[in-house]
Amino acid sequence: MALVNPDFAEELQAFGVDTALECFNCGTCAAICPLIFEHFPRKMIRYVQIGAYDKILQHAQELWRCLHCGLCTQTCPRQANPGELILGLRRYVVHRWRRA
Ligand code: SF4
Ligand code: SF4
Structure with a gap:
């Protein structure tokens, strides 16, 4: 079961992540990314939007x-x-x- 934190996007502002909620998941970034890897980077942004911080740590x-x-x-x-x-x-x- 995924752990979610509804305040995660706000928490990330301290780390310079402050535009995730602008994303509407069109997939353009995943299509153009030369890594061609499991919807990267779109999926990471989606994890931020839904507060799935455990998924980000896992991946x-x-x-x-x-x-x-x-x-x-x-x-x-x-x-x-x-x-x-x-x-x-x-x-x-x-x-x-570092905190772990
Ligand atoms: S999916 Fe990627 S390209 Fe599309 S809005 Fe989100 S960040 Fe931008
Ligand atoms: S996620 Fe990184 S490698 Fe992929 S398109 Fe963006 S900057 Fe380039």
Whole structure:
């Protein structure tokens, strides 16, 4: 069973993740991402939106596959800035790992 935190998106603002709620899950970022990997990065943004922080921690290593190419951010129709969101999620994960 997934653990969810309805305040998660707000909590992430401290890590520079403040545009996740702009995303309307069109999938453009996942289609253009050169990783072509399980709907990345869209799925990570969706996890933020629904507060599924345990899923982000469970799939945390995927965050380090991002190439910082910026294609997702350039093509996002909602200015959700998915590339920057991935970087912010890395900061969040490192913070959690340090506390563990
Ligand atoms: S392209 Fe933008 S709006 Fe579409 S799924 Fe990705 S982050 Fe969300
Ligand atoms: S910045 Fe990262 S997530 Fe975005 S398209 Fe490039 S590799 Fe994929």
